[in-house]
Every structure is written in C-alpha cells, then in structure tokens.
Amino acid sequence: MQTLSAFDSRLADAAGVSVASSTEIHGGEGAGLPMLIVENALGRAELTLQGAHLTSFVPAGGRELLWLSPKAAFVPGKAVRGGIPLCLPWFGGHPEGKPAHGFGRNQPWTLVGAEALSDGTTRVTLELLPNDATRALWPHDFVFRLAVTVGSALTLALRVEHRGEVTVPFSCALHTYFAVPDVTLADIDGLDGCTYINTVGGANTRHAQQGTLRLDAPTDRVYLDVPAVQTIRTAQGTTHIESDTRSAVVWNPGDFALNxxxxxxxxxxxxxxxxxxxxxxxxxxxxxDVYEKWLTLSFS
Known part of the structure; x- marks a missing residue:
C-alpha cells in the first residue's frame, strides 16, 4: 500500500490537512488508498495520493459538487470511478495500445507542499516523477505537479515540465464527474456555436452545438476551442466550470453503463x-517546454 513518509506527514500536520485511509472514509476491503482531507472554514475536499485524484469537494454550507460512484473501488493501480481523474500524458486510447488516458491517474504521487493561505483557503501540492512503471509507457523525463486550492471554490493548477531529449505528443484532461440529481434534466451552457466531435460508436463526425445541451442518450462529445466558462444548471443550482484549456469533453454512457x-x-x-x-x-x-493550465469549480 502507498503510504505517507514522515516528511509528507509533517507537511499535512503543518497545514491542518489530515490523513486517512479510504477504508476509514468509504469502507471496502483491504488496505485501501491513503487520502488527504483538506478542510477549512470555506470548504472541504478529499483526494487520494494515487493519481492526485480529487474525490470530493463541498463548499461550506453547500452541496457535493463531485460524483463518486457508489461502486468505486479504492485499489492500488486502478483508477477510482468518479471525482477528477487526471488523464495524462495522453487522453483516450493510445495508437500503440497502451492503457487509455495515460498513467497519471494510476501512479502514486507525493505530497510536496501544504499551506494555509491568508485568504482562508488551503493549498496542497502533489508531484509525480518518472519511475520504472512510467518509463515502460513513456520513456521520457518529466515533472508533473498539481496544486489544489480549497476554499469556497476549488482550483486545480497543473504544471508539466518536459525534461526529455525529444519532442513528444501530449494531451490531457481533468476528467471531472459532476453530481446531478438527474442527468436528463441538467442543462449545460457555454458551448453554443462550438464544433464538437461525436465519438459515440466510433462515429467521429463533426457538428456545431446549437444552444443549451441536455443529454437524453449515450453521449461522448469532444468540443474544440471552447470559451473559458461552462455551467451546469439543475434544480439544486448552478455549477460553474472555468479553465484556460481549449477543449471540453461531455460524457455520460447512458444505459451502456449497465455493462x-x-x-x-x-x-x-x-x-x-x-x-x-x-x-x-x-x-x-x-x-x-512547460505546460501550465488551471481549472476552477464553484457553485451558486
């Protein structure tokens, strides 16, 4: 089982960030995965060290923004279903048959920084460096860092340093699962007029989004060159998604999920x-080269 070193633990204690096993929080068999719980007067978040994977974010006085599957397994080497998996250094399938969505979400990251900030938020920083498992899939030197700031909003700042000797293709996604009462009644805005690639069934056809998006069937769309902000409106309120990345992927498997x-x-x-x-x-x-992007989530 992945564990926190003494240095990790001191960082957590200094910032008021607690450490627990996923079995303490979510139950399940086995040792589970070590988790960080970040809590202050403005909000609360949970994340696993494996994958630097956010599994929960609740602003103070608000509701859970992230969906975590009731069947989620916290198992070493397996991505947790729900929350915000990090898909990098590639997204989706790989042309050489390597595991989909890269290795970032399955590898043990290290807590390298934690601090309570003057505005009442708390920031933790996690890092992934090359190891034998990553070199077998991507034989390049790198530093991946994710800074997570927890307050009334949740901000993820990703930094990727390419320290290898050759130019490499790169793609990534912050694969956020948002909790909604009923997916067929959730209105998604901020994509009107954008070109999307419909990948359901391998179609890969291109279309232009017209108006508000509401899902009533299995959906897997890659929207290109999107505005900074999207929203999800439900009877519970509005979730705000803001990022300086260029793509947005809208996905729900519909009844395919039964399999x-x-x-x-x-x-x-x-x-x-x-x-x-x-x-x-x-x-x-x-x-x-250095790749730096951020994502902020909030609710109103």
Missing part, C-alpha cells in the same frame, strides 16, 4: 464536463 461494473444504474446521477487539451487541441512538447 460498466463500477457505474451501473448510477449513471443517472452524473455528467462529465471535462476540460483539457485533446484531439485537435492536443499539442507537442519540445525538450524544456
């Missing part, structure tokens, strides 16, 4: 609106 062991009928209670740089918005990193 996904860790989703099933629960598909009705989430919608993914993922921000990132994927498909046409993907890029290449030359030696020494």
């Amino acid at each position: 996904i062991a860790d989703v099933g009928e629960a598909y009705r209670h989430f919608v993914c609106v993922e921000r990132g740089d994927v498909f046409d918005d993907a890029l290449t990193l030359a030696p020494g």
Whole structure:
C-alpha cells in the first residue's frame, strides 16, 4: 500500500490537512488508498495520493459538487470511478495500445507542499516523477505537479515540465464527474456555436452545438476551442466550470453503463464536463517546454 513518509506527514500536520485511509472514509476491503482531507472554514475536499485524484469537494454550507460512484473501488493501480481523474500524458486510447488516458491517474504521487493561505483557503501540492512503471509507457523525463486550492471554490493548477531529449505528443484532461440529481434534466451552457466531435460508436463526425445541451442518450462529445466558462444548471443550482484549456469533453454512457461494473444504474446521477487539451487541441512538447493550465469549480 502507498503510504505517507514522515516528511509528507509533517507537511499535512503543518497545514491542518489530515490523513486517512479510504477504508476509514468509504469502507471496502483491504488496505485501501491513503487520502488527504483538506478542510477549512470555506470548504472541504478529499483526494487520494494515487493519481492526485480529487474525490470530493463541498463548499461550506453547500452541496457535493463531485460524483463518486457508489461502486468505486479504492485499489492500488486502478483508477477510482468518479471525482477528477487526471488523464495524462495522453487522453483516450493510445495508437500503440497502451492503457487509455495515460498513467497519471494510476501512479502514486507525493505530497510536496501544504499551506494555509491568508485568504482562508488551503493549498496542497502533489508531484509525480518518472519511475520504472512510467518509463515502460513513456520513456521520457518529466515533472508533473498539481496544486489544489480549497476554499469556497476549488482550483486545480497543473504544471508539466518536459525534461526529455525529444519532442513528444501530449494531451490531457481533468476528467471531472459532476453530481446531478438527474442527468436528463441538467442543462449545460457555454458551448453554443462550438464544433464538437461525436465519438459515440466510433462515429467521429463533426457538428456545431446549437444552444443549451441536455443529454437524453449515450453521449461522448469532444468540443474544440471552447470559451473559458461552462455551467451546469439543475434544480439544486448552478455549477460553474472555468479553465484556460481549449477543449471540453461531455460524457455520460447512458444505459451502456449497465455493462460498466463500477457505474451501473448510477449513471443517472452524473455528467462529465471535462476540460483539457485533446484531439485537435492536443499539442507537442519540445525538450524544456512547460505546460501550465488551471481549472476552477464553484457553485451558486
């Protein structure tokens, strides 16, 4: 089981960030995964060290913004279903048959910084460096860092340093699962007029979004060159999504989820609106390049 070192633990204690096992919080068998709980007067978040994976965010006096599958498994080496998995250094399938969505979401990250800020928020920073498992999939030197700031809003700041010797293709997504009462009644705005690629069934056809998006069937769309802000409106209120990335992926498997062991009928209670740089918005990193992007989530 992945554990916190003494240095990690001192950082957590200094910032008022507590450490727990996923079995203490979510139950389940086995040792589970080590988790950080970040809490202050403005909000509360939970994340696993594996994958630097946010699994919960609740602003003070508000509701849970993130969906976590009731069937989620907290198992070393397996991505947790729900929350905000980090898909990098590639998104989706790989042309050489390597695992989909890269390795960032499955690898153990290290807590390298934690502090209570003067505005009442709390920031924790996690880091992933190359190891034997990553080199087998992506034989390049790198530093991945994710800074998570918890307050009345949640901000994720991703920094990728390419320290390898050759130019490499790169794409990533912050694969956010948002909790909604009923996916068929959730209105998604901020995509009107954008071109999207419909990938359901491998169609890969291009269309232009017209007006508000509401999902009434299995949906997997990659929106290109999108505005900074999208919203999800439900009877509970409005979730605000803001990012400086260029793509947005809207996904819900619909009744196909009945064949996904860790989703099933629960598909009705989430919608993914993922921000990132994927498909046409993907890029290449030359030696020494730094990729920095951010995502902020809030609720009103």
